[in-house]
Amino acid sequence: MASGSSRTLMDFFKPAAAAKRIKLSSSSPDSAVCKSVTAHCHSESESRLHHSPEDDTTLTNAHQKARMEFNRLLAKARFNLKICSQKVCKAKAGEGDGDGDYVKLAELLVEETWLEALPGELQKPYFLNLCRFLETEMCSSIRVPIYPPRHLIFNALNSTPFDTVKAVVLGQDPYHGPGQAMGLSFSVPEGTKLPSSLLNIFKELQQDLGCSVPSHGNLQKWAVQGVLLLNAVLTVRKHQANSHAKKGWEQFTDAVITTISQKKQGVIFLLWGNSAQEKSRQILTPLATLGLCNLLVYVHKPILINPSDGDQSEE
Numbered sequence: 001m002a003s004g005s006s007r008t009l010m011d012f013f014k015p016a017a018a019a020k021r022i023k024l025s026s027s028s029p030d031s032a033v034c035k036s037v038t039a040h041c042h043s044e045s046e047s048r049l050h051h052s053p054e055d056d057t058t059l060t061n062a063h064q065k066a067r068m069e070f071n072r073l074l075a076k077a078r079f080n081l082k083i084c085s086q087k088v089c090k091a092k093a094g095e096g097d098g099d100g101d102y103v104k105l106a107e108l109l110v111e112e113t114w115l116e117a118l119p120g121e122l123q124k125p126y127f128l129n130l131c132r133f134l135e136t137e138m139c140s141s142i143r144v145p146i147y148p149p150r151h152l153i154f155n156a157l158n159s160t161p162f163d164t165v166k167a168v169v170l171g172q173d174p175y176h177g178p179g180q181a182m183g184l185s186f187s188v189p190e191g192t193k194l195p196s197s198l199l200n201i202f203k204e205l206q207q208d209l210g211c212s213v214p215s216h217g218n219l220q221k222w223a224v225q226g227v228l229l230l231n232a233v234l235t236v237r238k239h240q241a242n243s244h245a246k247k248g249w250e251q252f253t254d255a256v257i258t259t260i261s262q263k264k265q266g267v268i269f270l271l272w273g274n275s276a277q278e279k280s281r282q283i284l285t286p287l288a289t290l291g292l293c294n295l296l297v298y299v300h301k302p303i304l305i306n307p308s309d310g311d312q313s314e315e
Helices: 009-013 032-049 053-092 112-117 125-139 155-159 196-209 220-224 249-263 280-290
Strands: 167-171 227-231 268-272 295-299
Touching (some): 053 155, 053 220, 125 249, 155 220, 155 227, 167 249, 220 227, 227 249, 249 280
Parallel strands (some): 167 227, 167 268, 268 295
């Protein structure tokens, strides 16, 4: 059930706050429960008498370190985004290494920790075929828009370094409506109407944890703090859901999931929807063969969506 306090989603990525003082009701002062709580409060009061200023300093230092680390990772994510944006701009100006205004797909994954974690993956035959397919799609005379924008295709990996991954939220493919997809599963830019799938996620968090529903759907802060917001397929044609399925993206994201499962422990995987749940084999196999300790969470009932919204996820 939701609590009475108004909390945002970001509160659940912060260090736990100090315990609140318990208020007693005067309606039944002689009850056993009241006596027990009163004794607890007396104990708390005594402990406060011996409270050391060093405790506050330690807590403050922990908050400061967490904030500094967040700012460092946010700056790194923005730097990676800037690099990708510059590559796309240079290509459009005819200064890039690709043909015409096309940037080679492999050049848009710039986060070093992922390049190290996936050695040789971008040179495999399936990925080269995927590159050729996307080049044809983007350079076609028909010019059907492809989402997300080119510099955001690998936004999930460029925003969440491999060594910081704590949780993986796996969706299907990007939103296929204009101005929605930003390379992070379920996330939309600020100022964009919340898609029904994301709104339902927020409502579930509000019901279960007492979070207030945010005014926007940009989940960049989740990504920076270790939540890998990954889709099984990373690109899509405008208004054509699953249009880039079975072109090679699934094999690439299989490699990402397998790498996390084999090399990291304590990661929580949330598979939302039928397509995402097909990735469970990449998670369960390392758990069984290597004895790693990760948590796999299925959402068996797909998130309801309105197809006219261009939402992702399963109907």
